[in-house]
Amino acid sequence: MAGAVAAVLGLSLLLGSTGGSTGPPRDSLREELLLSPLPSGDLAATFQFRARWDSELHREGVSHYRLFPKALGQLISKFLVRELHLSLTQGFWRTRTWGQPYLQAPAGAELWVWFQDSVTDVDRAWKELSNILSGIFCASLNFIDSTNTVTPTASFKPLGLANVTDHHLLRYAVLPREVVCTENLTPWKKLLPCGSKAGLAVLLKAERLFHTSYHSQAVHIRPICRDASCLSVSWELRQTLTVVFDTFSIGQGKRDWSLFKMFSRTVTEACPLVSESKIYVDISSKTQENELLEVTPLPLSVHEASVQGDRRTYAVYDLLSPSLFNVSRSLNVQLKWKRPQDSLDLSTPVLHAQRYVSGYGLQTGEISTLIYNTHPYRAFPVILLETVPWYLRLYVHTLVITTKGKENKPSYIHYQPAQDRRRPHLLEMLIQLPANSVTKITIQFERALLKWTEYTPDPNHGFYVSPSVLSALVPSVIAMKAEDAEQSPLFTSLFPSSDGSSYFVRLYTEPLLVNLPTPDFSMPYNVICLTCTVVAVCYGSFYNLLTRTFHVEEPSRGGLAKRLANIIRKVRGVPPL
């Protein structure tokens, strides 16, 4: 390690005009934490970190990264990715008791990618991309192959700026078996410019985040409009993390919570690189019934928004405002309920769904999906996406959709049958849900026999069937006013809002666990042994027959009786026979 000597290079002659050409910052960062008490009494915390970069990522040549992580940027420019959505989830969002999620993800790993139309071999790019992502996030995304990848035609539209909607450029895969743990959180945190050193990210303590009922971390990359005129493209990286804390178990039977109780940390400063850093606390129930709850410290401002068809009030803590840290050095948001709540208002969400396997035995079975529309007077359509692995052979003629006892004909059906060991079943339907109704969708299947090497290490645990996806524009009860996406809080701006009368919802049902006929795995060895025994017996007797010499035995001198008699005679002293 010698000191480098840079004497010989006459560089200073070359350029005097470096520097000085720095215009307005070309990238910006926003962070946000949304704390919303759920109807069931649990608490959902949603972190969102958004890096926005005003740059063409698909440009060739040198690339210089500041707030946007280099690893992901290189990935996008190498594989010509238009949009990338990756989520890793542990647990299941219980829509019925927790209400509509801001961002739900299926249990396990989910990856969907839109490629640019200049990509020639989409399958290869998809394969390489998933392999590299599995390295970046330490997840088993390398198990994504043609047997679990589908190309939905209607369910997954690009969320960002896109003029190409040719669905051949889309790939979608779910790995329901994937277990999410600290090793996935660490690389996710490493993508944040401030790491976990400052800002809201200090709260991301793995020990607490995985001690929850639901943990979902995601990465969304998409191109967005740079400004209102939308002449050029900016890239947006959204890192989201949603956890649901069981407040009863944390707060010893009370529903009160505080940042410190949940994360065992408090917020002391904003990340110095952000342009916006806010904590939102949902205090809607405060306004409804008089003074049910109390938040400390007192919020500096209150934000009212209509979110998912509901008017909501949020207490806002702006970490960048200097007055916040005047009183105390750290911010520990607390919420106390004034009187113990016994009647929890379990208002069921407008759209929710449920799925299960029925049937008995190991040959056939039936998948049933129940979709609920609890809207009092509006009907709306929903797109249902089912991906079923090839080893469950679906019988499409048994597909039955019933609503209120009558048959409900879907207005659009796309079915792609499976090919053994090549690709899964894909079933997409557009179903009209009448107001205040339950729609039941059933389809029968037969279980295939696998080759003995195709079974997973613990085959008696069962085989997962990935959750079905429901996408719908749900009519809202109240009128919503369209807001500027750049100004509104992040949790409202991932999905494009169409008009004021409806909002977009994507729900995932439970993953299914199906038992397949499982052989005895010592069978091959048993077969070998049995065959060899049979062969040996046949061969042995054949061999004996051919090689032994046979000659006629002289008639023997009596059998056992004679020998016995002789022994007796010997004893008696009489000469033998």
Next chain:
Amino acid sequence: MAADAAEKERGKRAALSFAAVALVLGLPLWWKTTETYRASLPYAGISALGSLRFQLTVPVSVVFAKGTLPGAQQRRLPLADTREEEILLNRKPSVTSCYEMTYRSATATEQAALTMATVQEADAALLLLQEDLLGSLTVYVIPETSPLLPQGIGVYIGKHRSAVMRGTQGPGDVLAAISARVQQIVQAMSFTTDSITTALSDRVPMDQLGTDTRRPFKSSLGYEITFSLLNPDPKSHDVHWDIEAAVNSYVQPFLDKLGSVANFSVDSQILYYAVLGVSPRFDKASSSFILSALSLPHVINPVEARLGSSATSLYPVLNFLLYVPERVHSPLYIQDKDGAAVGTNAFHSPRWGGIMVYNIDHPAPDKAPLLLRVDVDMVRVMEVFLAQLRLLFGISQVPLPEEFLLESPGNNGLTDWELDRLLWTRTVENIATVSTTLTSLAQLLDKIGNIVIKDDVASEVYHAVASAQTAMLELASGHLGSAFQASKEAVTSSERAFFDPSLLHLLYFPDDQKFAIYIPLFLPMAVPILLSLVKILREAKQSKKEPMKTD
């Protein structure tokens, strides 16, 4: 009794024919069906490569300007001469350097160029007259009194592939008189024992290596260059660097010049809250912080976790870090082993990259704003990084006597003959790598029976051997360019063969499983055959003995 004997004879024959069928039919069948496929490989070629007998030929033409040669010697021109020299390494590899000298007198245009005002102009003019061949050198000998070279300078080495030297006046053989000097010039411009030793550092025992030999990056088909700005204190420093312009104006010309050697990709990133692994020591005398040379090895590891490897390529990464120390730790200086501050405030780590500490002038604490905007002076930074880049590629200065004048490389940061030097060593290194790869593949195949060699893998191996042999031949005949290309191809093919996934297909097939399958099948079959064979043998022995007894 006779029938009985005939029957016995028949049984014996049946047993024998069983054994024969098992031996003639069963055994080859079993062998054939369980054999791992292995295409034939050029083992002889691989072991011949392993001996690594290099002959490096440098074509040198020595051009005499008017008035440097006495008439008698002038008439003997043009003249060719070959000088061989053994570079002493181990017994194996052996390197012979061979200088193919051609002596001729200057043509009229050359003569005109050599009488120009300055030597730089002459160098530029002479470039047009040379055939631009990689690896070939031209030495111009000018009269001792010529004003072309400044006072006190005996030799001028230009930007391209030529040098100008003063001749000697006086009686005697001028060729013999200048030959030592020519030798020195040619070695400086092509290769020396040291540079070849560096290239073969894997093959040469440790004690023969200098400290610098492990510094350059291993030869590879491509490199990723990453510039990272580490800002551990974004609360007090808002650091900006115009890396894009700096890369375009300083690094890119250098890499363009090196384009024939390897592919390069350049990127940069800014990392916040990235701290060094050691806390610097406060020095009261200078009221600054000191990072001693001994603690430098511990600096890199914690930082490296943040750097992240390149996700999209497998090429080695060269890291260049610019570290802006925290406000509480600045100014920060690097101290060398003797305790003196390092002038550039930078250091490099062999085969990894370089780190430079960039101190910021802080205004007085009362006037200082909370967040200080810093624009990095990229000229200062890039000077250091480019020097480190040259070192890491093994383009280092050869120690030369005082009277040698080196032309500065100019915009590219690299002269033609420096590129040649690099190519010489890289070619030798590539061939050595190929030989190592193929030899270890051959050894592996020898040791592990389960490795499959498919035909395409075998053809890669053949191609690698052939290309390496071509490269050796081209080196011996002085064609550096084609030798380097061939060596590159050889490396590509040999790596592809060595890392082919099909080699591993049958690797996991343990012996206990084999026995578990074979024993139930073979035991009941083999035992009767063996027993009856033993019986037949015993009977044969007895029948031999019996007649003796009766006699």
